[in-house]
Amino acid sequence: MSKNYLCLLALLVLLFSFNFPVVLAQDKMVRIEGHVIDEHSRPLDQILVELLNPGDSTVLKIALTNAEGMYFFEKIKVGSYQISISGLGYKRFVGTAFDANSTSATQNRSDIRLEAISKQLNEVSIVSTKPLIERRMDKIVVNVENASRFTGNSVMDVLEKSPGITVNDDGITMSGKSGVQILIDGRQTYLSQDALTALLQGMQSSEVEVIELINKPSAKYDAAGTAGIINIRTKRDKRSGANGNVNIGAGYGETSKYNGGASLNYRGGKLNAFADYNYSDYGVEGFLNLNRVVRYAGATTTYLQHTGYHDRKTNHAYKAGLDYRLNARHAIGFLYNGYLNGSASPDNPSNTAIQTIDGLNTIVGTTRVANQNLQRFHNNSFNLNYIGKLDTLGQELIIDLVYGTYYGKENDQRKVDTVYNLKSGLYFVRNSTLSDINIKTVKVNYTYPLSKTTTLQMGLKSSWVVTDNNLQYLKSLGDELHFQSVGLFSNRFVYDENINAAFLDYAGQYGGLGIQFGLRAEQTNASARLINVSDRNYKYIDLFPSLALSYKLNDRNDLSLSYSRRIDRPDYDSLNPALREFDNKTFWKGNEFLTPQYSNGVEFSHSFKGVLITSVEYTVTKDAMIGVTEQDDATGRTYVIKRNLNTVKNYSTNLYAGFTLLKWWQINNNLNVYHSDFNYTYNNNDYHGGQTSVNLNLSNSFNLPGGIVTELAFVYQSGLTYGLDKINYFSFIDAGLKKAFLNKKLMIRASLNDIFNKRIINGVTRYQGIDLSFNQKRESRIARLSMSYAFGNSTVKQASRRANAAEQEAGRLKQ
Known part of the structure; x- marks a missing residue:
C-alpha cells in the first residue's frame, strides 16, 4: 500500500512540473x-x-490596471x-458597445477617466457596515x-466568545x-x-481584522485539524x-x-512598506476548587483543594514588512513577525x-503550596514570498x-508545607524549563485555468520542525540551601518532525452547479527522543480527499455539500x-505511545438570500x-494524560440568521446544537x-443618534461532555x-464584559x-476604554488582485 502512496506523490510532482498546455482552435x-486615469x-x-458581452452584460474576462494605469486583454476573438x-472610491464606468475587428492586432481604447466618489474615504467608513458575524457557505x-x-x-x-467555540x-x-488547527495569516504556528495558549493570550484583539472558522477545508489546506481550521487574519x-x-x-476588573x-x-507606486507594534500589560486573577473522593482498602478519603492564582502578564508584538511589485504581473514580499x-x-x-x-x-492532613512563577516566550518568524501571474488567462x-x-x-519555585497525622514536613522545589523550537517551511502553489469556469490548482509543501525541551527539577528538604536534581522529573526531550505534502484541487462551475474536489498526500517522518532513556520513530503516509458541491436553485436559495478527511498529530508535550508536578497531589505526564487521530466529516447546508x-x-x-x-488510590495522587480512546461521533446542526430588524437595529444570531458520542475501552x-x-450566540447592534453605535451580546453554552468530563452550562452578557x-479619524470605544x-x-x-x-472562576467582568487615531493620507486604494489570490491560500500577503 505504501508503494501506491509513493507513486501518487510522484505523480503529483510530475503533474506540477508541467504547464498543462491547452491548444484551442482560434x-x-x-x-x-x-488606459485608466483619475480626475487629475x-x-x-x-x-x-x-x-462584457453587450447582449446580456456577461463578464467574459477581467483584468487589473498596472502602475501606469494600463489594462490588457489577450487573445480576444473578433466581435x-x-x-x-x-475601483474602491470611484464611480463605476460602463462604456458603450464597440467592435473588435481584425484590421489591427491591437485594439487601443481611448483614455477612461474615473470620477471619485469621495476624496477622503477612510478605512473606518468602509468596514463600519460589516456585521460582527458573517455566515458564509464555507466558513463563519x-x-x-x-x-x-x-x-x-x-x-x-x-x-x-465566537460561535461554536469552547476553550478548556x-x-x-x-x-x-x-483537534482545531490554528493558523495566523494562513500559516501554521507549529507550537505546542x-x-x-500563551501566544493567543498575549495577542490583542486590536491586532486582528477577522477570525475565520473553517469547518471543512479543501485539499489545498494542510490536513491537520480534525475539527476544522481557525484562521486569525x-x-x-x-x-x-x-x-x-x-x-x-x-x-479594570479585579486587576x-x-x-x-x-x-x-506607506503604499505608493510599486512599494508597500509597513510596521506595527502593540503592547499590553494586565493582571490575571482567579481560583480553582478541586474536590476528590478516594475509596481504597475499605477507607474513604476526601481531598479538598483550593488554588488561587495571581499573575501579571506583559506582551510585545511587532511586525514589519514590504511588498514590491516587480512589474504588472510579478511581486515579491517580505514579512517579519515577532512576539515577546x-x-x-x-x-x-x-x-x-x-x-x-x-x-x-476529620481533618487528618493539610498541605499548603506557595508558588512563584516566571515565564518568558519569544517568537520570531521570517517570511519571503513571491506571486507571479504567468499570463492574462489566469x-x-x-x-x-x-x-x-x-x-x-x-522558572517555577514552590514551598510545600505538609502536616499529616500530626507529622509535619517541609520541602522546596525549583523547576527550570527551557524550550527551543526551529521551524522551516517551503510551499509552492500553481494555478492553471482549464477554461473560463474551471481551474486546476496543485502544490507542494515541506516543513521541518525541531523542538528541544529541557526540564530541570530540583528539590530541597527542610531548607532552601541544598537542592538536588530529581531524575523522575528532570529530563530532556527532543522531537524532530518532517512533513512532505502534495495536492491537486479542481474547481469548476457548470451553470448553477459548482464542483470542487481534491486530493492531498502527506508523508510524516518524525522521531521522539527522551535523552538517555528512549527513542521512538514514526513514519507514515496518508491520503486526504475532499469534495464540495454547490447548487444555485434560484436567486434566493443555494445548496452545498462538502466532505473532507483530516488528521491530528500528537503535539510535542x-x-x-x-512526569510533571503541579502540586504534591496533582501531576501531568505525556504518552509516547499516543498515535494520530483521523476524522471523516460531511456537511450539508442551505442558504436563503445569504x-x-x-x-x-x-x-x-x-x-x-x-x-x-487517572488516579493512584493508595497515594491519592491524580495524573492527567492523553489517551487514544477509540471512536468519537459528532452530530451537529447550525442555524445562522443575520438581518436588519429595524433601520437602526441589526441582528446576528447563531445557534449550534451538537451531540458528541464517545465509545471506547479503557483499562479493560x-x-x-x-x-x-x-x-x-446572540449579537445586536444599535445605531443611536449622534453617531453612537452600541452592541449587546448574549452567549450561552449548555452542559457538555468532553471525554470523561461533564461540564455544566454557563452564560454571559457583553x-x-x-x-x-x-471626521472619523478618532474612534473611542468602551466595553463591559460579563x-x-x-x-x-x-x-x-x-x-x-x-x-x-x-x-x-477567572476574572471576567472587566470594563475597558480605548481610543484610536488614524493619521496621514486617508484615501483607500483598490486592493491588489494578488492579495485575493493569496487569501485563497488562507490569507498570505494580505493587503
Whole structure:
C-alpha cells in the first residue's frame, strides 16, 4: 500500500512540473488595451476592468490596471464587446458597445477617466457596515476589528466568545470536536498547546481584522485539524500614501489592564512598506476548587483543594514588512513577525491549600503550596514570498518560504508545607524549563485555468520542525540551601518532525452547479527522543480527499455539500513521557505511545438570500486523543494524560440568521446544537458517554443618534461532555459602544464584559473509582476604554488582485 502512496506523490510532482498546455482552435484573435486615469489625469493602479458581452452584460474576462494605469486583454476573438471599470472610491464606468475587428492586432481604447466618489474615504467608513458575524457557505467570519465589545480583549478571549467555540484545559474545541488547527495569516504556528495558549493570550484583539472558522477545508489546506481550521487574519492598512494609526486603552476588573500600539504604512507606486507594534500589560486573577473522593482498602478519603492564582502578564508584538511589485504581473514580499510575552508572580504568589479528610469527616492532613512563577516566550518568524501571474488567462505561481524560532523559559519555585497525622514536613522545589523550537517551511502553489469556469490548482509543501525541551527539577528538604536534581522529573526531550505534502484541487462551475474536489498526500517522518532513556520513530503516509458541491436553485436559495478527511498529530508535550508536578497531589505526564487521530466529516447546508443559513454535519473521529484523569488510590495522587480512546461521533446542526430588524437595529444570531458520542475501552472496561449540547450566540447592534453605535451580546453554552468530563452550562452578557470624532479619524470605544459576573465553569469526572468535581472562576467582568487615531493620507486604494489570490491560500500577503 505504501508503494501506491509513493507513486501518487510522484505523480503529483510530475503533474506540477508541467504547464498543462491547452491548444484551442482560434480563428482571428486580437488584443484589447486601454488606459485608466483619475480626475487629475494620474494613472490608476489595481483598478478592476471587466470585458462584457453587450447582449446580456456577461463578464467574459477581467483584468487589473498596472502602475501606469494600463489594462490588457489577450487573445480576444473578433466581435462586439463592452468595457466596465470599477475601483474602491470611484464611480463605476460602463462604456458603450464597440467592435473588435481584425484590421489591427491591437485594439487601443481611448483614455477612461474615473470620477471619485469621495476624496477622503477612510478605512473606518468602509468596514463600519460589516456585521460582527458573517455566515458564509464555507466558513463563519468574525469581524473582530468592527466590534467594540472586544475592546482590550486577547485573541483567546475573542475565540471563547465566537460561535461554536469552547476553550478548556485540553485546548480549543469547535462544535464539541477537539483537534482545531490554528493558523495566523494562513500559516501554521507549529507550537505546542501550552506555547500556543500563551501566544493567543498575549495577542490583542486590536491586532486582528477577522477570525475565520473553517469547518471543512479543501485539499489545498494542510490536513491537520480534525475539527476544522481557525484562521486569525491580522490587520493591514489599505490606505495609499503615508499614514498610520495609534491606539491606547485601559481596563479594570479585579486587576488593572493597559494596552497601546502604533502602526505605520506607506503604499505608493510599486512599494508597500509597513510596521506595527502593540503592547499590553494586565493582571490575571482567579481560583480553582478541586474536590476528590478516594475509596481504597475499605477507607474513604476526601481531598479538598483550593488554588488561587495571581499573575501579571506583559506582551510585545511587532511586525514589519514590504511588498514590491516587480512589474504588472510579478511581486515579491517580505514579512517579519515577532512576539515577546511574559508573566510573573514574584510579589503575590499563587497559593494552593489541600485538606485531607478521613471517613469520619476529620481533618487528618493539610498541605499548603506557595508558588512563584516566571515565564518568558519569544517568537520570531521570517517570511519571503513571491506571486507571479504567468499570463492574462489566469495562470499563477505562488512561492512561500518561512523560517521561525521559538524560545520559552519558565522558572517555577514552590514551598510545600505538609502536616499529616500530626507529622509535619517541609520541602522546596525549583523547576527550570527551557524550550527551543526551529521551524522551516517551503510551499509552492500553481494555478492553471482549464477554461473560463474551471481551474486546476496543485502544490507542494515541506516543513521541518525541531523542538528541544529541557526540564530541570530540583528539590530541597527542610531548607532552601541544598537542592538536588530529581531524575523522575528532570529530563530532556527532543522531537524532530518532517512533513512532505502534495495536492491537486479542481474547481469548476457548470451553470448553477459548482464542483470542487481534491486530493492531498502527506508523508510524516518524525522521531521522539527522551535523552538517555528512549527513542521512538514514526513514519507514515496518508491520503486526504475532499469534495464540495454547490447548487444555485434560484436567486434566493443555494445548496452545498462538502466532505473532507483530516488528521491530528500528537503535539510535542503530549508525547513527552516525563512526569510533571503541579502540586504534591496533582501531576501531568505525556504518552509516547499516543498515535494520530483521523476524522471523516460531511456537511450539508442551505442558504436563503445569504441571511438565513442552516447546516447539518456528521463527523467520525478514530483513535480520538482525549485528556483523561487517572488516579493512584493508595497515594491519592491524580495524573492527567492523553489517551487514544477509540471512536468519537459528532452530530451537529447550525442555524445562522443575520438581518436588519429595524433601520437602526441589526441582528446576528447563531445557534449550534451538537451531540458528541464517545465509545471506547479503557483499562479493560467499555465506556460509553455522550450529551446533546447547545451553543447560542446572540449579537445586536444599535445605531443611536449622534453617531453612537452600541452592541449587546448574549452567549450561552449548555452542559457538555468532553471525554470523561461533564461540564455544566454557563452564560454571559457583553456590551460595548463606539463613536467616531474628527471626521472619523478618532474612534473611542468602551466595553463591559460579563456584566453580571456569571462566567463560572463547573464540572464532574466520575468513572472507575474516580469521583472528582471542580469549579473554576477567572476574572471576567472587566470594563475597558480605548481610543484610536488614524493619521496621514486617508484615501483607500483598490486592493491588489494578488492579495485575493493569496487569501485563497488562507490569507498570505494580505493587503
